[in-house]
Amino acid sequence: MPFSKREIIKRNVSARGPEELGNLRVSAPKDFAAGLPAIGKTLEHSFREMGLFRPFQALAKMNQQEGFDCPSCAWPDPDSPSKLGEFCENGAKALADEATLTQADAALFSRYSVEELSHLTDYEINKLGRLVEPMVLHSDSLHYEPISWEDALSLISDHLVALTDPNQAVFYTSGRSSNEAAFLYGTFARALGTNNLPDCSNMCHESSGVALSETLGIGKGSVTLDDLYGADLVIVAGQNPGTNHPRMLSALEKCKENGGKIISINPLEEAGLIRFKNPQRPNGLIGGGTPLTDLHLPVKINQDIPLVKLLLKGLLERERGGAGVLDREFITNKTLGFQELEADLDSYDSEDLLSRTGLSSKEIEAAIQMLAESENIIICWAMGLTQHKNGVETIREYVNLLLAKGSIGKPNAGTCPVRGHSNVQGDRSVGIQHFVDAALNERIEKHLGFVSPDKKGWDVVESIEAMHAGKVKIFMALGGNFLKAASDTDFTAAALEECELTVQVSTKLNRSHLVTGKTALILPTLGRSEKEGKGEGHYLTTENSMGRVSRTRGVLKPAAGNLKSEPELIAELGARHFGAQHSVPWLQCAQDYGLIRKYIDLVAKGFSNTSERSKGKGYDLPNNARAGDFSKLPGGRAKFTVNTLPDHGLAPDEFLLMTIRSHDQFNTTIYGLDDRYRGIYNERRVLLMNPEDMQELGIAEQEVVHLSSTYGDEVRRAPNFRVISYAIPRGDVAAYFPETNPLIPIHQFADRSQTPISKSVRIRVEKTS
Incomplete structure (x- = not known):
C-alpha cells in the first residue's frame, strides 16, 4: 500500500503537558528504605493494575533463573535468587505497569484526539493502559486509526524507499530491548546504509563508556556482584540506589555484614543509603534494619573532581610520609601517568579545593582515613557523575583513585557504573552504536553478507539537531519515550514534527506518540513479562549491569492476541523492505530466535554459544579490566589522567x-x-x-x-x-x-x-x- 501525500494539518499538541499545580503535602524525609511500606506499595500497585492472581504468577518468576528479567533496572541477580522473590518495590511497579489489564485500544483513540490526549499529564497518559493494536495518525487527521500489520510495515518500507539518502532515517533504541531485538534493529539500519543508531546510553552512561575506555580499555564496569559482598570499602557517588536500584541495597547490606564500609557522595542524603530495612528479614520488617553509610559527604553539585583531588592529595601526603597507603607495585607495573598526576595534585591549594566542595576538613580527613585503611575498593556511580559538562573527566578522576590504590583487576575491587535500564548495556554490546567499528563491520560483511556503512552516524543530540534542521525524514524508536527523555523539550518536539514519518514500537502510551511527524505509527509489542511463543528456543537474552548474559522468558498471557515481539516485528520489516533474496534471512529470524543468537555469536564481540550458555546463571562476557589486562591500551597499561576543575560561570543570582x-x-x-x-x-x-x-x-x-x-x-x-x-x-x-x-x-x-x-x-x- 504505497503511501500517498495527504493534506498536512496543524496539530496543537502540548509537548510539556499541564504545568498547573496540585495539592502538595510535605512531611519529614524518611531515614530508611524498603521495609513494610515497600511491601504495602508493591501489593497496592500489583493488585490495582494486574488483578488478584496475576501478580503472584509473575512476581514468582521475575529475576529468577529460567524466568524473566525485571523490565526496570539492570541490577544483576544473585547466583541463588531468594525463594521469597528477587524483586524490589520499583521493579514490582514496573511489572504492574507493563502487565496492567487496562488497554489503550482503538476506541480510546477514536474518542480522544492527539490534541486532547496531549493535555493530560504524563502520569495520566501512562495510566491509559497497554497498546494492543497497530495505529496510524495520517497527516490530515487528529485521531489515530487502526491499521493492519501488513499495511503498517508497507507504510514504513514505502517511506524508506522514497529517501534520497539512507542517512535521512534515524533508528533510536531504548534500553528495554532484548539482545535479539537490538541486534536485528542495528542490522536493519546498517543494511539500509546508515549508522544513525542513537540510543539511551547517549543520555545516561555514555560518559562512563568514554572515560573507562580511555583509562582501562573497556567501556563497562569491572566488578561482579560477589565482589561487592567482599569489598573493604564501597563508594557510592552520584547515585540514589534506594529509588533507582533498590536491589543494590541487599548487596550493600551483605558488604556491611562482612565488615565492609560505605561512603556515600551526593548533594542529597538519600534514605536508602541511611538505613535499609530488608523486607526478607525479620529485622527489616519489625526491627531497625541495617545502617549502611558510614560517612556521607554532601558535596556541592559537580564538585567531585576537587573532592577526589583532595582525597588523592591526602593519600599522597601519607605515602610520602612513609605510611605505604598506595599500591606502588601496581602503579609501577600496571599504569602510566602517575608522575603527571602527582604534579597536578601538587599544583592545587587544599583550602581552595575544600572551599569548592562545600565540605569540612573533618569530613575529608575521615574519608582519607577510610581509604588509607582499605585495600579492596569499589566505586559505584550513576547519572550524578555522568550528566555534566565534565562528566568524562569526573569519572576519570575517580578511576585515578582506584588506580592509586591498586583496586582494579582483582577480587572485591573495581569500577561499578550502575546502568539504569534493563538491557541498555546489552544493546550496545550487540551493536547499537552510532560510531564506526572497523572490526565489527568486517564481521558483518563476513557473516551477514552485506557491506556496513563506514560513515559515523548521529547520536541523540546530533539526531535531534538534524531533525530540527529538516535533514531527517523518518524517525523510528524501539521503545522509550524519546521526547521526554531528551533535553530541551520544546526544541526536541519541534524536531520530531519536522519528520515525514515517526514510528514508535511501544508497550504503553506516552507523549512521544502525541508529538509526532506528519504521519505517525504506533506498533504495539510484547512486554518482558509476556510469553514470546511455544517453541523451546523462543526466548530472549539480556546483559545485566555487570556484563552477564542470561535468558529471559515471559510467563504471562499477552495483553492481546495480535501483538508482535520486537524481534518478530523487526524481522518482518526487514523481509518486507529487503525481500526474500537479501543476504539476511529475515523471516527465518522471525521464526527462530536461536538463529538470531547464532548471528550474535558470530558478529558481536565476546558472545559465544549463547543459546546454550545463557541457561541458568548465564555467562560473563570477557572483561579485560576485571582480569587486570590493559595490554590493548597505548603503552599496554592503565592510564592515570589529569583533569581540570569545573567552572560553571554562575552569575550572582544563578x-x-x-x-x-x-x-x-x-x-x-x-x-x-x-x-x-x-x-x-x-x-x-x-x-x-x-x-x-x-x-x-x-x-x-x-x-x-x-x-x-x-x-x-x-x-x-x-x-x-x-x-x-x-x-x-x-x-x-x-x-x-x-x-x-x-x-x-x-x-x-x-x-x-x-x-x-x-x-x-x-x-x-x-x-x-
Missing part, C-alpha cells in the same frame, strides 16, 4: 540545578505523584532549596516560583514550582525530570560523550510577585 527522580517513577514513566522517601506527596513541580538560600531570597515554604535558564542569548522557562526547604548545599537546587528538561539547552552536553548536562544546569529562581 543556582545550579540537578534533575532527580521521584520514588514513584522510573526514567520518564510516572507511576504516581508521591516521593515518600523525601516526604513529598501529590505534586511533582517542586524545587528543593537550602533554607538559608530561601531566607536570603525572601521565599516562603511552598511559595510558587518560576525557573529560567540563560545560555548565550537564549532564555528557557519552566513555570510554577513550589519551593521546599531541604538539606542541600547552598547555591544548589534540585527538581524532578522530565518537568525541568525544558531548561536544558540542546547544545549543552558533556565533552566527548555528548551526554546532556541534566545534573548541572544554571538557572534563576523568579518570584511570582
Whole structure:
C-alpha cells in the first residue's frame, strides 16, 4: 500500500503537558528504605493494575533463573535468587505497569484526539493502559486509526524507499530491548546504509563508556556482584540506589555484614543509603534494619573532581610520609601517568579545593582515613557523575583513585557504573552504536553478507539537531519515550514534527506518540513479562549491569492476541523492505530466535554459544579490566589522567540545578505523584532549596516560583514550582525530570560523550510577585 501525500494539518499538541499545580503535602524525609511500606506499595500497585492472581504468577518468576528479567533496572541477580522473590518495590511497579489489564485500544483513540490526549499529564497518559493494536495518525487527521500489520510495515518500507539518502532515517533504541531485538534493529539500519543508531546510553552512561575506555580499555564496569559482598570499602557517588536500584541495597547490606564500609557522595542524603530495612528479614520488617553509610559527604553539585583531588592529595601526603597507603607495585607495573598526576595534585591549594566542595576538613580527613585503611575498593556511580559538562573527566578522576590504590583487576575491587535500564548495556554490546567499528563491520560483511556503512552516524543530540534542521525524514524508536527523555523539550518536539514519518514500537502510551511527524505509527509489542511463543528456543537474552548474559522468558498471557515481539516485528520489516533474496534471512529470524543468537555469536564481540550458555546463571562476557589486562591500551597499561576543575560561570543570582527522580517513577514513566522517601506527596513541580538560600531570597515554604535558564542569548522557562526547604548545599537546587528538561539547552552536553548536562544546569529562581 504505497503511501500517498495527504493534506498536512496543524496539530496543537502540548509537548510539556499541564504545568498547573496540585495539592502538595510535605512531611519529614524518611531515614530508611524498603521495609513494610515497600511491601504495602508493591501489593497496592500489583493488585490495582494486574488483578488478584496475576501478580503472584509473575512476581514468582521475575529475576529468577529460567524466568524473566525485571523490565526496570539492570541490577544483576544473585547466583541463588531468594525463594521469597528477587524483586524490589520499583521493579514490582514496573511489572504492574507493563502487565496492567487496562488497554489503550482503538476506541480510546477514536474518542480522544492527539490534541486532547496531549493535555493530560504524563502520569495520566501512562495510566491509559497497554497498546494492543497497530495505529496510524495520517497527516490530515487528529485521531489515530487502526491499521493492519501488513499495511503498517508497507507504510514504513514505502517511506524508506522514497529517501534520497539512507542517512535521512534515524533508528533510536531504548534500553528495554532484548539482545535479539537490538541486534536485528542495528542490522536493519546498517543494511539500509546508515549508522544513525542513537540510543539511551547517549543520555545516561555514555560518559562512563568514554572515560573507562580511555583509562582501562573497556567501556563497562569491572566488578561482579560477589565482589561487592567482599569489598573493604564501597563508594557510592552520584547515585540514589534506594529509588533507582533498590536491589543494590541487599548487596550493600551483605558488604556491611562482612565488615565492609560505605561512603556515600551526593548533594542529597538519600534514605536508602541511611538505613535499609530488608523486607526478607525479620529485622527489616519489625526491627531497625541495617545502617549502611558510614560517612556521607554532601558535596556541592559537580564538585567531585576537587573532592577526589583532595582525597588523592591526602593519600599522597601519607605515602610520602612513609605510611605505604598506595599500591606502588601496581602503579609501577600496571599504569602510566602517575608522575603527571602527582604534579597536578601538587599544583592545587587544599583550602581552595575544600572551599569548592562545600565540605569540612573533618569530613575529608575521615574519608582519607577510610581509604588509607582499605585495600579492596569499589566505586559505584550513576547519572550524578555522568550528566555534566565534565562528566568524562569526573569519572576519570575517580578511576585515578582506584588506580592509586591498586583496586582494579582483582577480587572485591573495581569500577561499578550502575546502568539504569534493563538491557541498555546489552544493546550496545550487540551493536547499537552510532560510531564506526572497523572490526565489527568486517564481521558483518563476513557473516551477514552485506557491506556496513563506514560513515559515523548521529547520536541523540546530533539526531535531534538534524531533525530540527529538516535533514531527517523518518524517525523510528524501539521503545522509550524519546521526547521526554531528551533535553530541551520544546526544541526536541519541534524536531520530531519536522519528520515525514515517526514510528514508535511501544508497550504503553506516552507523549512521544502525541508529538509526532506528519504521519505517525504506533506498533504495539510484547512486554518482558509476556510469553514470546511455544517453541523451546523462543526466548530472549539480556546483559545485566555487570556484563552477564542470561535468558529471559515471559510467563504471562499477552495483553492481546495480535501483538508482535520486537524481534518478530523487526524481522518482518526487514523481509518486507529487503525481500526474500537479501543476504539476511529475515523471516527465518522471525521464526527462530536461536538463529538470531547464532548471528550474535558470530558478529558481536565476546558472545559465544549463547543459546546454550545463557541457561541458568548465564555467562560473563570477557572483561579485560576485571582480569587486570590493559595490554590493548597505548603503552599496554592503565592510564592515570589529569583533569581540570569545573567552572560553571554562575552569575550572582544563578543556582545550579540537578534533575532527580521521584520514588514513584522510573526514567520518564510516572507511576504516581508521591516521593515518600523525601516526604513529598501529590505534586511533582517542586524545587528543593537550602533554607538559608530561601531566607536570603525572601521565599516562603511552598511559595510558587518560576525557573529560567540563560545560555548565550537564549532564555528557557519552566513555570510554577513550589519551593521546599531541604538539606542541600547552598547555591544548589534540585527538581524532578522530565518537568525541568525544558531548561536544558540542546547544545549543552558533556565533552566527548555528548551526554546532556541534566545534573548541572544554571538557572534563576523568579518570584511570582
